[in-house]
Amino acid sequence: FDDRDGLIWYDGKMVSWRDAKVHVLTHALHYASSVFEGERSYGGKIFKLDEHTDRLITSAKILGFDIPYSAQEINQACRDICAANQIVDGYVRPIAWRGSEMMGVSAQKNTIHLAIAAWPWPSYFSPEARAKGIRLKMSPWRRPAPDTAPVHAKAAGLYMICTLSKHQAEQDGFHDALMLDYRGQVAEATGANVFFLMPDGKLHTPTPDCFLDGITRRTVIALAKDAGIEVVERAILPGEMADAREVFLTGTAAEVTPVGVIDDLTFTPGEVTFKLIDAYEKAVGKAPTSAEAAA
Ligand code: PMP
Structure with a gap:
């Protein structure tokens, strides 16, 4: 490089x-x-x-x-x-x-x-992986508490945990890792925030009290609200992930990336994810590609 x-x-x-x-x-x-x-x-x-x-x-x-x-x-x-x-x-x-x-x-x-x-840099994850949904592995490393590390800074030191987590996930055949926080609640991926479409039809995403409140996260929350999709920010426990109908990540590099696997749970990218991919691509000024993504 x-x-x-x-x-x-x-x-x-x-x-x-x-x-x-x-x-x-x-x-x-x-x-x-x-x-x-x-x-x-x-x-x-x-x-x-x-x-x-x-x-x-x-x-x-x-x-x-x-x-x-x-x-x-x-x-x-x-x-x-x-x-x-x-x-x-x-x-x-x-x-x-x-x-x-x-x-x-x-x-x-x-x-x-x-x-x-x-x-x-065209795409963080390959187009094929994005279309099917990427595979995430739960990391054994946890995001630290706000009184343990400067969790709201995009500081290099915090990425030690991310590299350890992502390397382990890749060695085990996954695309990325999903980390819990110090309390055992769902936090984020190694370079992106996470959203779950729950059976109530609302998007649920962890409250960013010990990790980055991503700029893409905030953009997607606004786009979801514009599209009439309710967004709930709350503590999410890992046991709840099995109920999710759709899962996706958001980040500057990841943009809106569907998730197909978290450990042994499987998800199918669906209507809400594709709607938000299109809305995000429109917001950033790209021609929509989710039709290809769905193929
Ligand atoms: N969490 C982490 C650990 C990240 O590195 C990133 C990427 N900056 C995000 C979340 C998403 O932030 P943003 O949407 O501002 O890129």
Whole structure:
């Protein structure tokens, strides 16, 4: 991934992709003092850019540092790096981190860096997997309590649990993992939120009190309400998942992805999921594809 053509926005400069490096004594590498975003550009426009930039700045503040650029400057840098790499439909990855001046747990004075990369990225899960519904495996790792970790920051440290969970799921032949929280309630997948269409005809989704309240999650809740589908945010226990008629994930990368399997439970992607896939694709400015997805 580091050996390719293109440019990366790095502390205010356009740097060649191959030269966009950090020192091995970078604080972020040793102590996970970094925060990042995942954004998508559709037709040359980054969807919900303001929301992503706000979350990046807030995530940094939660970790106790200020990004040395304004929201407007960060927005412009995201647009500039897409333009510089001629990305029309792609993924944008801003990352901010503590640099390498002081090596030790404390690094109060280390320089805060910001880099932004962008690359073409059509689909997080393969189109075939999306059509049938992806296969999720329950993870043995749990999302931590809000007084154990900065759970509302999109902080690199929290992704240790996600990588462990996703690797285990993939090694066992699944696409992704579904994690419970510290209380044993259903939380989220490793890079996406989860929704269940329950027998009451309403969409139920876990209250985001110890994991990210995804920008896609909030978008899909609004789209569901517009379509006359009621959404209930509440504590969901794993034993309730067997009652679900449809299950899907939401995330910037995952978009709206149907779920076909959770361990030994099976689900068939249905009308509500496809309706929301279409609504989401319309909202982001893509031509609808769920007819293909259903095929
Ligand atoms: N949870 C986790 C752990 C994630 O990494 C993501 C992706 N950022 C999400 C949820 C969904 O968030 P969003 O819809 O803002 O991309």
